[in-house]
Amino acid sequence: MSKVEEIEQLIEQLPAENIAELAAWMQQRATAIRDHSAFLNSYAPEDEGLYDDAVAR
Numbered sequence: 001m002s003k004v005e006e007i008e009q010l011i012e013q014l015p016a017e018n019i020a021e022l023a024a025w026m027q028q029r030a031t032a033i034r035d036h037s038a039f040l041n042s043y044a045p046e047d048e049g050l051y052d053d054a055v056a057r
Contacts, residue, residue, distance in 0.1 A: 014022065 011019065011022065
């Protein structure tokens, strides 16, 4: 059984008030994940190769 399946089984046993609390916690965690789309959207074709030496730093 996978961890996700184990969690699903545990969640099914929670009372409704705890599910609402869990949902709020999950929403908070989801918004805490960094989003790099602004950087990727600003990357232009003329920037190609600009960061090639970044690994060497």
